[in-house]
Amino acid sequence: MASFKIEGGNFLKGEIKPQGAKNEALQVLCAVLLTSEKIRIKNIPEIGDVQCLIQILKNLGVIIKKNNIGDYTFQAKEIYIEYLNTKKFFIEYGQSIRGSLMIAGPLLARFGKVCMPIPGGDRIGRRRLDIHLRGFESLGSQIVYKENQYFYIYSKYLTGKYLLLEEASVTGTANIIMAATLAKGKTTIYNAACEPYIQQLCRLLNRMGSKIKGIGSNLIHIIGVTELSGCTHTILPDMVEIGSWIGLAAITSSEIKIRNVSWKNLGIIPNTFKKMGIKLEKKNDDIYIPSQKYYRIKKLLNNAILTISDAPWPGLTPDLLSILTVVATQAKGSVLIHQKMFESRLFFVDKLIEMGAQIILCDPHRATIIGLNHQSYLRGSILNSPDIRAGIALLIAALSAKGTSIIKNIEQIDRGYENIDQRLRILGAKISRIV
Template sequence: MATFQIEGGHQLKGEITPQGAKNEALQILCAVLLTDEEVHISNVPDIRDVNKLIEILGNLGVKIQKLGKGNYSFKSDELNLEYLESQQFKDEGSSLRGSIMIVGPLLGRFGKGYIPRPGGDKIGRRRLDTHFGGFIKLGADFRYNKEERFYGVEAPKGLKGADMLLEEASVTGTANIIMAAVLAKGKTTIYNAACEPYIQQLCKMMVAMGANINGIGSNLLHIEGVDKLSGCDHSVLPDMIEIGSWIGLAAMTKSELTIKNVSWNDLGIIPETFRKLGITVEKRKDDIYIPAHTNGYEVASFIDGSIMNISDAPWPGFTPDLLSIMLVVATQARGSVLIHQKMFESRLFFVDKLIDMGAKIILCDPHRATVIGHDFQSQLKATTMTSPDIRAGISLLIAALSAKGTSTIHNIEQIDRGYENIDTRLRAIGAKITRFD
């Protein structure tokens, strides 16, 4: 288990460029299974979860070439589908939640797909009903081996288009169903589809491969199935979660930072949500400039004067992956804010570590926490902690970089799952951080 040692209390300065988006890359990599032709993907982040999925694809028989940093070619013309029912796949697939998205393209192209119960962050219940309910509506037969915790879907006669209303706007569920539907016979309509930029990117990639998809960017998708897809070139967007992390880091450490090439048009309400905490987020061409908040930042209030409430919602609402960052940033704000995590009931359970550092937080219930900001009158204190998941881990790292003294964070493999070479990149802008393996 690796560890970070962080000497906090230092101002940072300089430029930082966000990596490719983790959540998009996991979808895009699965989509290479839709064709036997070569697919080129650039700006792929070098992080644990993505590298693990690339390894699974290689074991499945995908021919993979690394052409340069973040630049790959994939060719899925000679797949070994027997691997899907092997113990090796059961072990490898169960450790990565993103592996669930190989089922849709395999089902659409080969009429069958299997997956062990996937892992991922322990942030609450993350049901798979949306995925398999969609496959069943497309004509697939579902089976589940409870003893081995192994899922399977089969459609030996092929899939048929269908109309469906998703119970929840699941991002990975929507991605999986789309990838199956593009090769189904006839027309599929998906209502209450997730419409995050990463879903839009997936759809645009498949359109470039020859898919027929209308309604991209909305929650109502119309898909006319085609017989075959071809290869394409695709570039992954910058990671909006990492961009939000750097905004929070700059505010908490009173640092002047420029975040380069952020793809402003794909950030939605993220900049405006940080502004609700009083943080200056300035657009400079396609960069974000954060000045040093030497006088702190003040939480806004609603028009009627009531306490600010920041909550997550499906796109174009505020992404749940950034609520942990907002909570940490609020600990040093001037004023109070209610953080409402609606989607996952275990995601706020890391606040006890912030309380140990001196933060004033009231955990109202598993979904809500009230934060009373210090206004930098009382600095957080260094401590020893363990990273429970990716987003809590980066939040604790931001807290440690702003704290007085030297903190230790164990289990940083969780952070490595979502952030590329984070210690090296942070040292380049002045952070005092050391990795111990």
């Protein structure tokens, strides 16, 4: 297993272009299964989770042509659906990434059956499957579930229905939308997730011939059609990676320009970093972060401590809380980080405490960070990446720390970040990949 060796405490400078959005890529790649015609997708990130899903599609029989870096054409003309029943799929691929779950909706809609293992992914806490399964059931499917192993879903045909989701699940919403595109009649989804990546999926499906209204809201209406056609789609830049670069620039007092960020799809992310005292400027569609020796956390109007918490879109994505936690360790002031959605995501702060951070882990969901204001720096350490987002947060911490750090289990970081060490070296970081 590979590791990163990092010599921290260096000033970084330069321009960076964000990769394509991981979460959007996993959704739109599954959507190619809805038609036998060609779908061309551009700006696909070359990361571990996406490559795993592309391999699943290939093993299902999807014809895949790589036109250029991040540019692929897919054609799901003849699908070998029995592949889903093989041990190879269950062990090697299906349980590796949670995104594999989203092939269920398209395959159920087009072929009337699908067998899926319980999906894998990050160990960040309980992540519900019932939004997906109850959604399919409401559309007329029958489900055979073997606890902690697999579920088999089948239906003679799907029929549109009104669905009120108990939770605005992003992957659950995506799965149900894809299944409903080929269902008979009208499907209405209330309390649907409305993240930009869900909006992108809906726009792709409409270009394929779907009839989806309410895009961008939590009330989605879908009129089922009999078949879908091909088209071309370009994936948005990854908002979480953009937030990672902002956090890196701030904590290392570096000067970085992030190019082509799609500002209109960033929501409250820029303002959240501004609350941390971080200066950033909008230059056309770029973000410019000037070098700052210090940044002060803003207090609330009643002088109360700032609380930053995650929420469904247009609230703050939970994927950025790990980065914000690290950034807060060198701020002036204190902040309460409240991770509402996943009960295991803040446990990585133990490693930050070992590096010299002043953090009180109040409970599995809340941590109070007392900023060091660059008066006392983090120390280099031997670290282990527990998941994608904690992994990049620890990497950012190591780049700001004094001394040498080793980060193990970097396969977790590679799952979500494209050539991260090469791109950091371009900015001046001293990082190497070692075996």
